[in-house]
Each structure stands twice: as C-alpha cells, then as structure tokens.
Amino acid sequence: MSGVLVRLRPIVHATPTPTGLHVRGWRSSFTLDGGKGLWTIWERLAGPLADGVPPGRLVVPEHAPPAVARALELLIGQLHEHDMLVEVPAEWGGDAPPEDIASWLESVAPAPVETWRRLRSATVTVTGEGVLAAYARRALVAAGLEVAAVRSGPGVVLVAGTHAVAAGCATDVGFVVAPGPLSDVEADAAAVARRLAGAPGTAPEVLAALVGSAAAHRLVCAVGGLPDPSTEVVDMWSDVPPTGPPHQAVLVARLDPLHAEYHPWLSAVRPREPNGALLDVLGDRELGPVPTPLPGDLPQLPVKLAASGDVVGFGTTEHAARLDALLRAAGELAPAGALVGADRVHALGLALRTAVRRLPGTPVAEVEWAADPTARRWWKAVALRFALPASVEVTRLGPGVTRAVVRADGEELSWAVEAEPADAVAFAAMAAAGRAQAGVGGTGVRGTVVLCGAAPFAEPDGAAAPWTNRDWHWPHGLRDGEEAFQEDLRALAGEVKPVDLGPVLEAAGLVAFAEDGR
Incomplete structure (x- = not known):
C-alpha cells in the first residue's frame, strides 16, 4: 500500500533471556526460546521496524537459512498476534499530531490516522468550575481536541457529540464515571457521589488534577474509538489481554497516599449482565x-x-x-x-x-x-x-x-x-x-x-486424595x-x-x- 509503513509500536520493548527473548507490549507479552541467536535476529528485525517498512517487505527472505527463516516467521507471527505492529503513514502531512501524541497513538490505536481524524474533528464542551474543570480542559487541549468555552456547573461534565464523561471531586475523594450518553453519566455521577460521601469543601489541587486529567483521558478514548482506560488493568503474572471490567467501571481517587484505581459500579441506569x-x-x-x-x-x-x-x-x-x-x-x-x-x-x-x-x-x-x-x-x-x-x-x-x-x-x-x-x-x-x-x-x-x-x-483447593470422602x-x-x-x-x-x-x-x-x- 503506497504511503503506508508497518512499524513496531513505540511501547514495545524486548529483553534477552538465557535461551531467547521476552517481548512486552501495551496489553500483552510473549517469550520465545531457541538459543541466544534469537536476540541477534530480533535486533536485525527490530531496527528497521522501529523506523517502519513497507508492508510488502515484512516477509522472510527467500534465501535465509532454515533456522533463521523459522525464527523470523515465528517472531513476525507473534508480533502480529500480540498487536505489536501498526500501520502508519509514511508522512502524516500538514495536520500531523505533535510528536508525543503521534507516539501515543502509534502505541495504542488500532488505526492511528483514523483516531487522529476523529480527535481533530471533535469539539468538547466542558461544564464545571474551579481547578477540576481547568485541568480537564488543559488535558483535552494537550490531546489535540478543540474545547469550547467552559460553562459553569457542579463537578465536571465533558461532552463531545454522543460521548460524555462526568467526574466529581471532594476534599478527600474524586471519581470519574464510564463514558456514555449525557443523561446516563449524569445519573451515575450523582449516585456515585452519594455512595462515596466525600467531605465537602474545595478539592486539593493535586487530587483535582488527577481526576480532571483522568476524565479527559476517558473522553479522548471514547471519541477516538480507543479502549476505555479501565481495560488497561493487566495482571502482571498473566500474558492474557484483559477483557475489561464486568460492570461499569468508575475511577476512584483518594489522598494520603494519592492513588487511583477502577472499581465496579452497579449502575441503575446502565446495568450489565451478571458475571458471578x-x-x-x-x-x-x-x-x-x-x-x-x-x-x-x-x-x-x-x-x-x-x-x-x-x-x-x-x-x-x-x-x-x-x-x-x-x-x-x-x-x-x-x-x-x-x-x-x-x-x-x-x-x-x-x-x-x-x-x-x-x-x-x-x-x-x-x-x-x-x-x-x-x-x-x-x-x-x-x-x-x-x-x-x-x-x-x-x-x-x-x-x-x-x-x-x-x-x-x-x-x-x-x-x-x-x-x-x-x-x-x-x-x-x-x-x-x-x-x-x-x-x-x-x-x-x-x-x-x-x-x-x-x-x-467454591471448588476445594487442590485435587482430592484417593482416600478422601465427602x-x-x-x-x-x-x-x-x-x-x-x-x-x-x-x-x-x-x-x-x-x-x-x-x-x-x-x-x-x-x-x-x-x-x-x-
């Protein structure tokens, strides 16, 4: 395809092992065993892929030795299977995203060009006040979205077309609900605020910055057609990509120490199928x-x-x-x-x-x-x-x-x-x-x-011994x-x-x- 390159996603990194190599991506990883020569083959392959190669060139050379050919075929296949390769334009053109945004899109987006077009064509309305709305607006602008004038209102609500995200921040706790239709996210935000029962008062700037930026991140992903950030939670001991939470995921952030994590939310307006x-x-x-x-x-x-x-x-x-x-x-x-x-x-x-x-x-x-x-x-x-x-x-x-x-x-x-x-x-x-x-x-x-x-x-731990009974x-x-x-x-x-x-x-x-x- 003219003007298109296949590139190794910038987030992909590899580490040599005593018998091969381990490759890590955004949402999964894989390990190959076959001798120390695998690392040499990886270095020869990863160098050109970091800059990008035409799709037709990402093939095993006809005259490669059989062992090298098998290793290349396996490596290329694993990179495809684990979504570690991405097609990008050879030249982004006049409307190119900033370098850091381009690197992020090439790391996570299935189709970076299409995602960038969606982001550039969106206009976000921010309703809110104070530092929470200010940090949400700053994060949206940094991601390349056009932001209309901020309207006054409690909490913060971000709307772009059919996508909306709502967030709130008290003095000790903040939250961001899952993206969705405006009426749904407002109802969920009100219910979550009641459940958390945060202490009233002005939100600390560090907590407001975290919550406002997280709200902007969820909206950017929704507008750009990217997976919601709640699906990025990966079990470090598993190479299986996450499938996302079984219920609406709400980000809850707290102070002392400052931390944030997603929690399942049983929404009255957006119920999902039970998962047990x-x-x-x-x-x-x-x-x-x-x-x-x-x-x-x-x-x-x-x-x-x-x-x-x-x-x-x-x-x-x-x-x-x-x-x-x-x-x-x-x-x-x-x-x-x-x-x-x-x-x-x-x-x-x-x-x-x-x-x-x-x-x-x-x-x-x-x-x-x-x-x-x-x-x-x-x-x-x-x-x-x-x-x-x-x-x-x-x-x-x-x-x-x-x-x-x-x-x-x-x-x-x-x-x-x-x-x-x-x-x-x-x-x-x-x-x-x-x-x-x-x-x-x-x-x-x-x-x-x-x-x-x-x-x-629950199933008993371990297999039952032959002499066990009920x-x-x-x-x-x-x-x-x-x-x-x-x-x-x-x-x-x-x-x-x-x-x-x-x-x-x-x-x-x-x-x-x-x-x-x-």
Whole structure:
C-alpha cells in the first residue's frame, strides 16, 4: 500500500533471556526460546521496524537459512498476534499530531490516522468550575481536541457529540464515571457521589488534577474509538489481554497516599449482565452497596464467620462465610419477604425449602443420621463445644425430603431441609453452632439461621486424595443434585413466585423468590 509503513509500536520493548527473548507490549507479552541467536535476529528485525517498512517487505527472505527463516516467521507471527505492529503513514502531512501524541497513538490505536481524524474533528464542551474543570480542559487541549468555552456547573461534565464523561471531586475523594450518553453519566455521577460521601469543601489541587486529567483521558478514548482506560488493568503474572471490567467501571481517587484505581459500579441506569463475581462487586470497598464481608476479629473455629457491616455469615470456608454474609446484607436491601440467593438455583432452593418447612411429616430415627461423620461433627459442636441445651427434631416430609430443626430453651435456632437426614442435621447444627460462636443474641445474629445445599460452593483447593470422602469437602458436591431435589420439593410445595430486586441487585446476579411462595 503506497504511503503506508508497518512499524513496531513505540511501547514495545524486548529483553534477552538465557535461551531467547521476552517481548512486552501495551496489553500483552510473549517469550520465545531457541538459543541466544534469537536476540541477534530480533535486533536485525527490530531496527528497521522501529523506523517502519513497507508492508510488502515484512516477509522472510527467500534465501535465509532454515533456522533463521523459522525464527523470523515465528517472531513476525507473534508480533502480529500480540498487536505489536501498526500501520502508519509514511508522512502524516500538514495536520500531523505533535510528536508525543503521534507516539501515543502509534502505541495504542488500532488505526492511528483514523483516531487522529476523529480527535481533530471533535469539539468538547466542558461544564464545571474551579481547578477540576481547568485541568480537564488543559488535558483535552494537550490531546489535540478543540474545547469550547467552559460553562459553569457542579463537578465536571465533558461532552463531545454522543460521548460524555462526568467526574466529581471532594476534599478527600474524586471519581470519574464510564463514558456514555449525557443523561446516563449524569445519573451515575450523582449516585456515585452519594455512595462515596466525600467531605465537602474545595478539592486539593493535586487530587483535582488527577481526576480532571483522568476524565479527559476517558473522553479522548471514547471519541477516538480507543479502549476505555479501565481495560488497561493487566495482571502482571498473566500474558492474557484483559477483557475489561464486568460492570461499569468508575475511577476512584483518594489522598494520603494519592492513588487511583477502577472499581465496579452497579449502575441503575446502565446495568450489565451478571458475571458471578458477587464478592468483588456487591462488596467492593468503595462502591459496593453492602459493606465488604470480612472475617475481621470474629472467631473462626469450628465455623468460619464473616461480617458485612453488622450482619454475620456462616460457612465451612472463608469464601462460603463471606458469601453468606454478603447475601444476608443484600437481603436487607431487598423487598420485604424476599429470599435472596446468589443465583436462580440458590434462591429457588431457599424459597422451596421455606415453603415446605412447616409441613407435617414422620419422625426420623436418630440412627439414620447419627453415624454420619459430618452430621455427628456439627452436632457435637452444638452439644459439647458450646454446651447448648439444644435438641434436634428430624422429620421426613415426603419422598427424598427431610427437615431438621434445632431448638434451645424453647427458641428455634436453625432449620434445614435437605434430601438426606445427615445433611439436614449437619446444616442445621452448623448454623446453630455458628450462632453460638458469634454470640447468641449478639450483633449480626438475627432470627433463625438457614443454610442449605443450594448455595454455590467454591471448588476445594487442590485435587482430592484417593482416600478422601465427602467429609473432607462437605458441603461441596451437594449442589450437583440440587435441581433433582427441587423437583421433589415442588411436588410438596408447588411453584414459588419470583421477586423483582431492581436493576442494581439483579445486575450483580442476585435472584429472589417470595418467602410465602405466592
């Protein structure tokens, strides 16, 4: 193609290794092994590519030795695969970008010329005041965009055509919401400001400079057709390019020390499909709608405990306890009578169990569960470790459906409904032990505690040894039979009604059904 050169992106760097070389780019890297001669071949290839070569010349020479030809073919292929080569004009012409802007575009843009044309044709309107708006305007002008007169207004809003970005800055915290339509970004900015609840007053100049420049950066990328900066967060131990956050990404910046990072935002006006990262999204320390669930100072034996605010969750692992606390805290944001689950299977399992829990049944003899090591372990925790004056009532409600209820001093501490008596007793006893461990009647233990096999349990760490049995990883694996068990529950309870949780909780992946089944 006349007037076009293929160039190594300026951000690409290589390092020799004892057996080859390692090449790093903007969003990925690769390593080649094949001997020290690879570095010599790289130097011969990278020199011309740094200046740019016509596309037709980026081929393996016909008369190259076989080993060199294979190395060149592999190197060129890897450079293409990892997006480390870019086509640029031999001459930018009269409307050439400044050298630093050209280098940036050649480093990150799929098509630098097209991106520069978009930036040069855009006019940005800045609404805001003070140093926040001033730094945003300065960053936009430095990137080559035309900026109209700054209008007065709270925070800062940048608009270019159909793209808008909103930001705000208090004395201790600032933020930049994801680009989008003007009405959406303004709604998200107002909601984020309420969630962060920054201290009122004039923003420090250093914080305003960071936030204003970040807002300009996000708008520039949106106008130029470049990936949003939130997708640039790369795992240093992985060569897999990032795919971007699963939800709207909001940059949150704070002082002391000055730092900024992207956090997932459950937007009410721009919800996205759930991704299953409940703990990371719902419990995000900056923007999550519920407090981050953590073990804190809670005792961890025999039950794992975690607290989300003043709500305590229980589990056999830290992950299970944190998830349980998160769901209990999210349940307080749900409509009254809603049973909230981590997904549809979990929520439906809770609702169906609740619907059948008071049905009459036939007593189950202690011999049917007492020999099970898991049930025995948790019942011993209740009766021996915590010395509760407790009793457990086990009842068969129907084919393959068993209920266990733990009571102490006339109070119902916990109940469980499972397919097997041993599992029902184990869940009910573990919940009762968890209450005692956290402090019966203490902060976070409210009403009867319900744990069940419908919850999504994390995979155990490491491969199970041949001699392990269910007691090693219980309750992992129970969920495999949950859908079949729910059919048995439906035969007793009928159908249950789903509950609308609203765009925020549903975007997180939560599902709820009515407690009364209707």
